[in-house]
Structures are given as structure tokens and as C-alpha cells.
Amino acid sequence: MAQRPLDVLNRALGSQVLVGLKGGREFRGKLxxxxxxxxxxxxxxxxxxxxxxxxxxxxxxxxxxxxxxxSPAE
Amino acid sequence: MAQRPLDVLNRALGSQVLVGLKGGREFRGKLxxxxxxxxxxxxxxxxxxxxxxxxxxxxxxxxxxxxxxxSPAE
Amino acid sequence: MAQRPLDVLNRALGSQVLVGLKGGREFRGKLxxxxxxxxxxxxxxxxxxxxxxxxxxxxxxxxxxxxxxxSPAE
Amino acid sequence: MAQRPLDVLNRALGSQVLVGLKGGREFRGKLxxxxxxxxxxxxxxxxxxxxxxxxxxxxxxxxxxxxxxxSPAE
Amino acid sequence: MAQRPLDVLNRALGSQVLVGLKGGREFRGKLxxxxxxxxxxxxxxxxxxxxxxxxxxxxxxxxxxxxxxxSPAE
Amino acid sequence: MAQRPLDVLNRALGSQVLVGLKGGREFRGKLxxxxxxxxxxxxxxxxxxxxxxxxxxxxxxxxxxxxxxxSPAE
Amino acid sequence: MAQRPLDVLNRALGSQVLVGLKGGREFRGKLxxxxxxxxxxxxxxxxxxxxxxxxxxxxxxxxxxxxxxxSPAE
Structure with a gap:
């Protein structure tokens, strides 16, 4: 069953995520x-x-x- | 309960915020x-x-x- | 009371403003x-x-x- | 028979793909x-x-x- | 009385203008x-x-x- | 008779094309x-x-x- | 009488044009x-x-x- 991108974000609410930005900066925090x-x-x-x-x-x-x-933490 | 991005900005009205721009410049001031x-x-x-x-x-x-x-000041 | 960005520009009509562009160039003049x-x-x-x-x-x-x-002059 | 780009992605679901990003970074994983x-x-x-x-x-x-x-793996 | 940007261009039709492009190139000619x-x-x-x-x-x-x-010539 | 860009691509289906990307990379393959x-x-x-x-x-x-x-091959 | 940009291209159909791209590359050919x-x-x-x-x-x-x-050839 395919996972839609926004559904993956929805399931990650309240969890740690790693976020990569244009130019290469990375941020980590609770979504x-x-x-x-x-x-x-x-x-x-x-x-x-x-x-x-x-x-x-x-x-x-x-x-x-x-x-x-x-990227949601696992 | 999820927080919508614009709601977070709305709650920050009147407070100090840090704003990062493309290219890396940062500004600080009252939103x-x-x-x-x-x-x-x-x-x-x-x-x-x-x-x-x-x-x-x-x-x-x-x-x-x-x-x-x-980033709203806390 | 929140100020909308275009309202701020509207009040600055006829006044000096400083304008920053992508890439870092700055211009000054009467809006x-x-x-x-x-x-x-x-x-x-x-x-x-x-x-x-x-x-x-x-x-x-x-x-x-x-x-x-x-940035409107003050 | 022409293949539409999103149809190609649809057939690749569940398979390994190689993804190239602006700036040259490449990622590999299961779509x-x-x-x-x-x-x-x-x-x-x-x-x-x-x-x-x-x-x-x-x-x-x-x-x-x-x-x-x-690029779907073959 | 505020001047709309496209009105300024309209008044410049037939006159010399200086045009600045992204990346810094400049062209001059009759609009x-x-x-x-x-x-x-x-x-x-x-x-x-x-x-x-x-x-x-x-x-x-x-x-x-x-x-x-x-920039229209004056 | 003018040729519309997408019509040119349509006629190239099944043929070799050369594709140039932003940043200068080039790919070749059958469209x-x-x-x-x-x-x-x-x-x-x-x-x-x-x-x-x-x-x-x-x-x-x-x-x-x-x-x-x-660029379609000829 | 003002000339609309797409009308200029229309009149150039079948003629040589010089085309400048972002990043500075230039191509020449018949439009x-x-x-x-x-x-x-x-x-x-x-x-x-x-x-x-x-x-x-x-x-x-x-x-x-x-x-x-x-730029259409003249």
C-alpha cells in the first residue's frame, strides 16, 4: 500500500524529525x-x-x- | 494537538522573533x-x-x- | 493590533525607503x-x-x- | 505507447529507486x-x-x- | 498620488530605459x-x-x- | 507553419534525445x-x-x- | 504603437534568433x-x-x- 508524503508527516507528529534544507543546513526537533x-x-x-x-x-x-x-526518527 | 505554522506566527505577534533568510542572513525584531x-x-x-x-x-x-x-523568543 | 505588510508599504508612500535585493544590493529612494x-x-x-x-x-x-x-525611514 | 512520468513512478512503488537532487546529492531507497x-x-x-x-x-x-x-532499479 | 509600477512602464514606452537583470547584467534601449x-x-x-x-x-x-x-531615462 | 514545442516532443517519442539540465549536466536516451x-x-x-x-x-x-x-536526434 | 513581446516572437518565426539563457549560455538558430x-x-x-x-x-x-x-536577426 503506497504511503502519501503528507500522511508520513502526519504520523510523525510529536516525534523527532531530521529536516534538511536547501544549501545543506540540517535541523532536528519534535514535529x-x-x-x-x-x-x-x-x-x-x-x-x-x-x-x-x-x-x-x-x-x-x-x-x-x-x-x-x-526524516522521522524510528 | 498539532500546531499549524501560521497559528504559531499568530501567537508570536508582539514578541521578539529571530528570522533566517536564504543566503544565511538573520534578523531579530518584534513581529x-x-x-x-x-x-x-x-x-x-x-x-x-x-x-x-x-x-x-x-x-x-x-x-x-x-x-x-x-523562531519566536521564549 | 497586527500590521499587514502591504499596509506598512501603503503608509510609507511618499517617504524614503531602503530596499534590499537578493544577492545583497541595496537601493534607497522615495516610495x-x-x-x-x-x-x-x-x-x-x-x-x-x-x-x-x-x-x-x-x-x-x-x-x-x-x-x-x-525598510521605511522613520 | 508513450509512458507518462507519474505512471512510471507508480510502477516503481515498492522497488528500489535512485533519486538525484538539485546540487548533486543522490539518495537510494524503496519508493x-x-x-x-x-x-x-x-x-x-x-x-x-x-x-x-x-x-x-x-x-x-x-x-x-x-x-x-x-531512476527505478531494474 | 501613488504610481503603479506598470503605469510607470507605460509612460516610458518609446523612451530609453536601463534594465538590470539577475546576475548583474544591464541592457539599455528604447522600450x-x-x-x-x-x-x-x-x-x-x-x-x-x-x-x-x-x-x-x-x-x-x-x-x-x-x-x-x-529605470526610464529622464 | 510554426511548430509547437510539445508537438516536437511528441514526434520525438521513441527516438533518441539529448537533454540538458540546469547546472550543465546532459543525459541521452530514448524518449x-x-x-x-x-x-x-x-x-x-x-x-x-x-x-x-x-x-x-x-x-x-x-x-x-x-x-x-x-534535442531530438535526427 | 507598443509591441507585445509575443507578437515580436511571432514575427520572428522562420528567422534567425539569438537566445540567451540563465547562466550565460547563448544559442542561435531558426525560430x-x-x-x-x-x-x-x-x-x-x-x-x-x-x-x-x-x-x-x-x-x-x-x-x-x-x-x-x-534577439531576432535583422
């Missing part, structure tokens, strides 16, 4: 919301460089236009 | 308004380099197309 | 008009490098697609 | 879903550098806007 | 036409480098998507 | 399908560097957004 | 067709570097999204 444009709300967000958290942001609204991928 | 395109109005805005304010702008209208993320 | 695409009309426009005017343009129509921010 | 924007869901996804897997992601939602090509 | 996408028709067009004409083009149709600014 | 967004399906596709095939892909779905030009 | 997206069909097309033909393509379909300017 607290999203909309059909793939605009995202992350809580307890932090930017990742390599495997290290480099900066903490609290709540972060990310515009979908900048998002390359979203 | 005075926004629209569905995520065009933003900041007051007492300043550009941030590292942790320092590098330039002050007063009121700043930022086009949503340039916005990567918005 | 003489705009439309919903944030296409702008500046009069007595000049390009700014650092704090110096580097080139004068008279009337300048700027496409909204290139605009990053607009 | 678990997609939508009309070519947003993709990959499972057991990994990033490829040359012919080596460089990073493993589990489930990966990739925004169609970043996708350059998709 | 012979335009449409709502800000696609432009220049006649006796030439590319400008610094203050010199570097190449002559005759008639030039420029796609609006590439246009950053248009 | 097996396309849609109105100029999303393409190539079969027996290979990437070309200079005049050499550098990598073989089998079937390749290319997003129209990345396509610069398509 | 055999176009559509409202400014997708173009060139025949006997060749890429130009400086004033030299560097590569010959036969028929070339160019996506409008990549086109910066089109």
Missing part, C-alpha cells in the same frame, strides 16, 4: 505541526553540524519552500 | 504582522551576525519568499 | 508606488554600497520577485 | 509513495556518494521541488 | 513594449558594462522573470 | 514519455560528459523544472 | 515555434561561445523558464 505547503513547526529545535547540535532554537517555523527532506 | 505569504513586519529590527546586532533598521517588511525560518 | 506583487516604484533612487550612494537612477521600477526587504 | 508534486517517500533510504552509502536515514520524505531525476 | 509578466521589448538594445556599450542586439525580448529593475 | 510540465521519461538513459557516456541509468524520470533543452 | 510559456523550438541550432559556434544541435526545444532574452 509539532505542518501544512500543505510543507511549512513545518519544530519544537526543541536545534541545528545540526555533522552529528553535533550547533545552536538551539526552541520553536522553529520552517518555510516549506526551503525544505529538501524530512 | 508586528504577517500575511499568508509569510511576508513579515518586524519592528525595532536589527541584523544579527553571530550573536551581535550589526545594523538597525526600525520597521522592516520582509518578503516571505526570502524567509527560511522564524 | 512612489507598489502593487500586490511587491513590485516597487522608487523616485530619486540611488544604489547604496555600505553607507555611500554609488549610483543614481532617477525613477526605478523594481520587480517584487527580487525584493528581500523594505 | 513507498509519492504525490502529484513528485514529493517522494523512500524507506530504508541512504545517501550515496559515488557508489558508497554515506548515511542511512530510515524513512525519508523528499520534496518534489528538489528532485532532478528518479 | 517598445511589455506585458503583465514584465516581459520587455527593447529596440536598439545594447548591453552595458560599467558605462560602455559592450554588445549591440537590435530588438531584444527580455523575459520578466530575469528582470530586477527598469 | 519514452513526457507530460505538460515537460517531465520526461527516458529509457536506456546515460549521462554524457563531453562526448562520452559516464553513467548508465536504465529508465530515468526527469522533472521538467530541471530541464533546459531537449 | 520554428514557441508557446505562451516562451518555450522555444529552434532549428539548425548551435551554441555560441563568443562569436563562434561551439556545438551543433539540429532541432532544439528550449524551456522558457531558462530563457533570459531572445
Amino acid at each position: 509539532a505541526g505542518f501544512d500543505v505547503h510543507v511549512n513545518l513547526v519544530l519544537e526543541d529545535a536545534e541545528e545540526i553540524q555533522g552529528t553535533e547540535a550547533s545552536k538551539r532554537y526552541g520553536t522553529l517555523v520552517i518555510r516549506g519552500d526551503s525544505v529538501v527532506y524530512i | 508586528a504582522g504577517f500575511d499568508v505569504h509569510v511576508n513579515l513586519v518586524l519592528e525595532d529590527a536589527e541584523e544579527i551576525q553571530g550573536t551581535e546586532a550589526s545594523k538597525r533598521y526600525g520597521t522592516l517588511v520582509i518578503r516571505g519568499d526570502s524567509v527560511v525560518y522564524i | 512612489a508606488g507598489f502593487d500586490v506583487h511587491v513590485n516597487l516604484v522608487l523616485e530619486d533612487a540611488e544604489e547604496i554600497q555600505g553607507t555611500e550612494a554609488s549610483k543614481r537612477y532617477g525613477t526605478l521600477v523594481i520587480r517584487g520577485d527580487s525584493v528581500v526587504y523594505i | 513507498a509513495g509519492f504525490d502529484v508534486h513528485v514529493n517522494l517517500v523512500l524507506e530504508d533510504a541512504e545517501e550515496i556518494q559515488g557508489t558508497e552509502a554515506s548515511k542511512r536515514y530510515g524513512t525519508l520524505v523528499i520534496r518534489g521541488d528538489s528532485v532532478v531525476y528518479i | 517598445a513594449g511589455f506585458d503583465v509578466h514584465v516581459n520587455l521589448v527593447l529596440e536598439d538594445a545594447e548591453e552595458i558594462q560599467g558605462t560602455e556599450a559592450s554588445k549591440r542586439y537590435g530588438t531584444l525580448v527580455i523575459r520578466g522573470d530575469s528582470v530586477v529593475y527598469i | 519514452a514519455g513526457f507530460d505538460v510540465h515537460v517531465n520526461l521519461v527516458l529509457e536506456d538513459a546515460e549521462e554524457i560528459q563531453g562526448t562520452e557516456a559516464s553513467k548508465r541509468y536504465g529508465t530515468l524520470v526527469i522533472r521538467g523544472d530541471s530541464v533546459v533543452y531537449i | 520554428a515555434g514557441f508557446d505562451v510559456h516562451v518555450n522555444l523550438v529552434l532549428e539548425d541550432a548551435e551554441e555560441i561561445q563568443g562569436t563562434e559556434a561551439s556545438k551543433r544541435y539540429g532541432t532544439l526545444v528550449i524551456r522558457g523558464d531558462s530563457v533570459v532574452y531572445i
